[in-house]
Amino acid sequence: KIREKFGIEPELVVREGKTVEELHGLIEDDQDIAILVLGASAGKEGPGPLVASVVGKAAAFPIPVTVVPQNLSDDEILSLG
DSSP: OHHHHOOOOOOOOOOOSSSSHHHHHHHHOTOOOOOOOEEEOTTTTTTOHHHHHHTTTGGGGSSSSEEEEEEOHHHHHHHOO
16 A cells, blocks of 8 residues: 555565663664554454563664554544644
8 A cells, every 4th residue: 555655565574582672773774764664453352472572672762752552544644733
């Protein structure tokens, strides 16, 4: 959707290590990354392991961190901007 609507080519990056440390390192290595957007599960098991590991350390990131709940519609997401 992003490629079609905005002409932005997504980039696939694979790194090994502790999730939060690797995300932080990737953000520091790539100055083009301006915001970290994570999708959170709406299930009873919680938001998901990535969201859970980042949320407690979000203040340590040099860019804004946004968590989008799974149950938001496309229209609701668009209304946030």
